[in-house]
Amino acid sequence: MSPRPLAALALLVVMRADLRPTSAAEREAVHVRASAAFAACLAPALDSFTRATGTPVALTIAEPDPAQDADLVVGDDLEMTRLLEGAGAEVATAVDLGQVPWVLVVPEGSPAGPVSALAATDTVAVLGGRAGREARAFLGGTSPGRIVLSQDREELGRARQALVPRPLAGRGERRPSELRPLVATAAIVAGSPRSADARRLLAFLAGPDGRRALGACFDPMAKSSTAGRAGYAQAVVDWWLPQCTLAHNDYNDPEEVLGPPDAVNLGGGRYQGFMSLGQGGYVTVDMGVTIRDVSGPDVRVYQTVSGAGEPVTLYASSSPDGPFTLVGLRVPCGERSQGVFSNHCDFDLAAGGVASARYLRVEDGEIYPCLSGGTVSEGADVDAVEILGQ
Amino acid sequence: MLPACGSNPGVPTPSPSPSASAQPGGTVTGGYTLQITPSASCAMTRTPQSFPMAAAAAGASPHPGVQILLDPNGFRLEMETLSGVVSLRGGLGTTEAGVVSNQNMRVWVHAMGNGPVQRAGDGRGEILSGLLAGYLALANLDGEEGQLGTCSAADHAFSLRAR
Numbered sequence: 166m167s168p169r170p171l172a173a174l175a176l177l178v179v180m181r182a183d184l185r186p187t188s189a190a191e192r193e194a195v196h197v198r199a200s201a202a203f204a205a206c207l208a209p210a211l212d213s214f215t216r217a218t219g220t221p222v223a224l225t226i227a228e229p230d231p232a233q234d235a236d237l238v239v240g241d242d243l244e245m246t247r248l249l250e251g252a253g254a255e256v257a258t259a260v261d262l263g264q265v266p267w268v269l270v271v272p273e274g275s276p277a278g279p280v281s282a283l284a285a286t287d288t289v290a291v292l293g294g295r296a297g298r299e300a301r302a303f304l305g306g307t308s309p310g311r312i313v314l315s316q317d318r319e320e321l322g323r324a325r326q327a328l329v330p331r332p333l334a335g336r337g338e339r340r341p342s343e344l345r346p347l348v349a350t351a352a353i354v355a356g357s358p359r360s361a362d363a364r365r366l367l368a369f370l371a372g373p374d375g376r377r378a379l380g381a382c383f384d385p386m387a388k389s390s391t392a393g394r395a396g397y398a399q400a401v402v403d404w405w406l407p408q409c410t411l412a413h414n415d416y417n418d419p420e421e422v423l424g425p426p427d428a429v430n431l432g433g434g435r436y437q438g439f440m441s442l443g444q445g446g447y448v449t450v451d452m453g454v455t456i457r458d459v460s461g462p463d464v465r466v467y468q469t470v471s472g473a474g475e476p477v478t479l480y481a482s483s484s485p486d487g488p489f490t491l492v493g494l495r496v497p498c499g500e501r502s503q504g505v506f507s508n509h510c511d512f513d514l515a516a517g518g519v520a521s522a523r524y525l526r527v528e529d530g531e532i533y534p535c536l537s538g539g540t541v542s543e544g545a546d547v548d549a550v551e552i553l554g555q
Numbered sequence: 556m557l558p559a560c561g562s563n564p565g566v567p568t569p570s571p572s573p574s575a576s577a578q579p580g581g582t583v584t585g586g587y588t589l590q591i592t593p594s595a596s597c598a599m600t601r602t603p604q605s606f607p608m609a610a611a612a613a614g615a616s617p618h619p620g621v622q623i624l625l626d627p628n629g630f631r632l633e634m635e636t637l638s639g640v641v642s643l644r645g646g647l648g649t650t651e652a653g654v655v656s657n658q659n660m661r662v663w664v665h666a667m668g669n670g671p672v673q674r675a676g677d678g679r680g681e682i683l684s685g686l687l688a689g690y691l692a693l694a695n696l697d698g699e700e701g702q703l704g705t706c707s708a709a710d711h712a713f714s715l716r717a718r
Contacts, residue, residue: 407614407635408622532647532666
């Protein structure tokens with residue numbers, strides 16, 4: 166989709182200039198680039214910022230990566246990961262503004278049933294672009310002819326049936342979806358020419374006035390469970406990284422996945438405390454004790470960095486030599502962790518039919534071409550592996 | 556239950572079985588045709604998508620590897636594999652732009668491939684029947700990712716035949 170300036174905001178800039186000829190005329194607009202899922206939510210908050218400060222804001226609705234002329238970008242993990250890890254945006258400034266759930270929009274009174282059943286009678290509009298990737302995979306069993314991809318708010322809003330982030334939902338009955346909510350992460354673009362104003366805007370959005378303006382549209386971030394922790398990975402029994410990864414990545418030490426999560430941002434694009442798995446690399450760890458399948462998740466993988474949710478795949482075994490059984494395939498690993506720099510994702514041994522295990526293999530699920538990577542932390546970045554709920 | 560993926564720390568035992576007549580082993584190097592067939596569980600065309608590839612040994616530590624690249628323009632489609640005695644296992648990935656197949660479709664893939672290596676007619680190794688676990692999306696040449704279907708599955712099929 167080509168970038169589309171939000172007409173209402175452009176008008177707002179002119180209006181502000183009329184009201185405050187001195188301040189607004191002298192100040193260059195802060196350029197914000199936000200994905201379609203979040204743009205409508207941001208508009209009232211940006212308006213509030215302009216009213217409060219006299220600084221105009223120009224909002225472009227487009228995927229945040231590439232940032233192009235933006236000073237501040239807002240996007241979901243799926244859109245922000247490579248921008249943040251490639252230093253196109255400043256990780257240290259990344260702030261989660263809130264999250265938006267996916268909803269299934271259907272005509273009032275439609276019979277209950279899965280999306281596939283609804284698609285049998287009519288098309289289903291789905292958000293296109295990177296932010297919609299998990300939704301499209303969720304609809305993998307639906308004929309492509311029944312799916313209409315779009316990033317246009319009006320088109321999605323007009324659809325009789327749609328699977329969209331809540332801010333893009335049109336008329337009709339809204340049913341909850343089990344899809345992972347999209348997280349609106351904002352960050353300053355590296356080298357922004359209007360950095361000072363952009364930082365003021367970001368501080369406003371993250372502050373009480375901004376939160377109030379956004380709160381009608383964004384849900385607060387979910388709080389992660391912290392109960393029942395029973396230990397961390399004790400020893401590395403095997404690992405592998407492709408030669409290309411070993412040559413390009415800086416974070417190749419498998420010992421970094423042992424112990425509790427300790428990844429930190431040292432500033433200047435440098436980190437410590439994790440192992441980057443590159444293109445399809447893995448690390449196999451001895452948890453030191455037998456993990457039993459209990460009610461709920463059994464294993465938590467901590468994955469760095471903030472605003473990045475690279476997927477990981479987990480296998481389990483009772484022996485260091487295997488066989489290893491698949492527990493979770495390419496699970497997005499971006500759930501926010503309270504009090505810890507890294508994000509995380511949880512796994513239930515039951516998903517793989519595993520009753521107990523002591524050895525866990527964590528494998529990169531991003532699987533992005535090494536030669537095209539362009540960062541020194543390609544692949545999932547594993548900080549720690551934890552036993553839960555024992 | 557999901558499929559088992561391994562039996563030793565270096566290279567998990569692949570699930571697909573080689574044909575009775577094929578001899579295991581052989582070095583994967585030189586020109587190949589990679590063919591991907593979407594899982595039967597996917598609501599997308601199951602027409603195999605193929606690509607010209609070039610393979611070369613890549614590293615020996617901590618385990619030997621093989622790099623398999625689209626030929627030419629290897630940066631568009633890359634497979635980095637761990638090389639076992641009689642199997643290959645590794646990640647196959649594209650960039651956001653996807654890659655155009657010999658069938659003139661645009662393909663996006665982020666998946667782990669796993670298959671037994673068998674001796675081709677010229678003595679090199681090849682994979683006739685492998686499994687690909689992960690994400691696959693299709694579109695027309697200028698279409699958006701997923702325009703013709705998106706599917707995550709643990710049982711896409713792939714082959715890597717010597718050419």
